Amino acid sequence: MDNENRKCGFVAIIGRPNVGKSTLLNTMLGEKIAIVSKKPQTTRTSITGILTKGDIQYIFIDTPGIHKPRTRLGDYMIKSAYSSISGADAVLFVVEADSKPSPTEKSIIDRLRTQKAPVYLIINKIDAKSKEKLGQTILDYSPLYDFADVIPVSALKNDGVDIILDEVKNNFTEPRFFFPEDMITDQPERLIAAEVIREKILRLTDDEIPHGTAVTIEDFKEKKDLVSIRAEIFCEKASHKGIIIGKNGETIKKIGTYAREDLEEFFGCRVFIDLWVKVKKNWRDSVSAAKNFGYFED
Ligand SMILES: Nc1nc2c(ncn2[C@@H]2O[C@H](COP(=O)(O)OP(=O)(O)OP(=O)(O)O)[C@@H](O)[C@H]2O)c(=O)[nH]1
Ligand SMILES: [Mg+2]
The missing domain is CATH 3.40.50.300 (P-loop containing nucleotide triphosphate hydrolases)
Incomplete structure (x- = not known):
C-alpha cells in the first residue's frame, strides 16, 4: 500500500x-x-x-x-x-x-x-x-x-x-492516519448505548425532565448475535420518574423499543434492553454524582 x-x-x-x-x-x-x-x-x-x-x-x-x-x-x-x-x-x-x-x-x-x-x-x-x-x-x-x-x-x-x-x-498537514480506516468513532459501545437511550428520553418526554436525566449502563454483554444491555435512568425528582415510566409503563416501553431499533442498526445484531428508573436529587450540581455518570474528568 x-x-x-x-x-x-x-x-x-x-x-x-x-x-x-x-x-x-x-x-x-x-x-x-x-x-x-x-x-x-x-x-x-x-x-x-x-x-x-x-x-x-x-x-x-x-x-x-x-x-x-x-x-x-x-x-x-x-x-x-x-x-x-x-x-x-x-x-x-x-x-x-x-x-x-x-x-x-x-x-x-x-x-x-x-x-x-x-x-x-x-x-x-x-x-x-x-x-x-x-x-x-x-x-x-x-x-x-x-x-x-x-x-x-x-x-x-x-x-x-x-x-x-x-x-x-x-x-491538513499530518502525513498519516491516526485511526484505522474503518473506525467511525472512538466512543465506546457502552457510551453509545447510553446516549441513544438518553436521546429517546429527550424525544418522548417534556422540557423539564430531559436536562436532569442521565443514563448509565450497568451491564453490557455481547453474545453470538445478541447484545444484552441493562441500563439505569437517573432523574432528579420522583415526579419525573413517574413521567419517564408513563401510564401503565407506556413511555419507558417506547424508550426501550426505539433505542433497541437504533442500536440493532448500529451494532448489526439483535439487542435486548432492560431499563430501570431511579431518582438522584441534584446530581447535575454534585461533582461525585456527575463523575459517576461520566461527565467530569479528574
Ligand atoms: N430544518 C432543518 N433542521 C435541522 C437541520 N440540522 C439540524 N436540524 C434540527 O435541529 C435540531 C437540533 O439538532 P442537533 O444536531 O441536535 O443540534 P446541536 O447543535 O447538536 O445541539 P446541542 O447538542 O444541543 O448543542 C434537531 O431537531 C435537528 O433535526 C437542517 O439542516 N435543517
Ligand atoms: Mg449536539
Whole structure:
C-alpha cells in the first residue's frame, strides 16, 4: 500500500445549542454516532467522529452547544467545547440561517480570535429558511471575523456538506492516519448505548425532565448475535420518574423499543434492553454524582 499521500486533521464543530452540530457530524460521517434532538443542550461531552475518504482522514469533534451555564454539568459542557478548539486544524462555527449574532455567538467569536486555526462559518438549516434571511445572515456575520469561507448548508438534507469536506482538508498537514480506516468513532459501545437511550428520553418526554436525566449502563454483554444491555435512568425528582415510566409503563416501553431499533442498526445484531428508573436529587450540581455518570474528568 502506498501511504505517501495520506493526510489527517482535526476539525472542531462549535456553536450555540440546537443549531445542528450533531446532525452535521452524522451527515458528514454517513452514520449516526451523535444523538440529536429538538431540545437545546443535547450533546454533553465532546464526541469524536472519524471519516476516512481515500487518502484523507477527517477527525471531527462535535461539542456541546455554548450557553450560559447554570449547573456544574453546564460548566463542564462549555469547558469541553472550548478545549476541543485548541489543537484543531480547522473550526466549523455553525449558526442558523436566520439568526442575528447573539451575545453567545459574539463570545464564541471572541474565543476564536485567541486561536490560529482557520474558521469556516457554516450557515445551517437553509432548507427551512428564505434566501433573503440567508443573505442577511451572511451580511451580519461577515464583518465579525475573518472567516476562511462562508458555507451555507442543510445538514438535514445533506446539501452543501460536501463543500465543507472539500475545503477543510486543505488545512491538513499530518502525513498519516491516526485511526484505522474503518473506525467511525472512538466512543465506546457502552457510551453509545447510553446516549441513544438518553436521546429517546429527550424525544418522548417534556422540557423539564430531559436536562436532569442521565443514563448509565450497568451491564453490557455481547453474545453470538445478541447484545444484552441493562441500563439505569437517573432523574432528579420522583415526579419525573413517574413521567419517564408513563401510564401503565407506556413511555419507558417506547424508550426501550426505539433505542433497541437504533442500536440493532448500529451494532448489526439483535439487542435486548432492560431499563430501570431511579431518582438522584441534584446530581447535575454534585461533582461525585456527575463523575459517576461520566461527565467530569479528574
Ligand atoms: N430544518 C432543518 N433542521 C435541522 C437541520 N440540522 C439540524 N436540524 C434540527 O435541529 C435540531 C437540533 O439538532 P442537533 O444536531 O441536535 O443540534 P446541536 O447543535 O447538536 O445541539 P446541542 O447538542 O444541543 O448543542 C434537531 O431537531 C435537528 O433535526 C437542517 O439542516 N435543517
Ligand atoms: Mg449536539
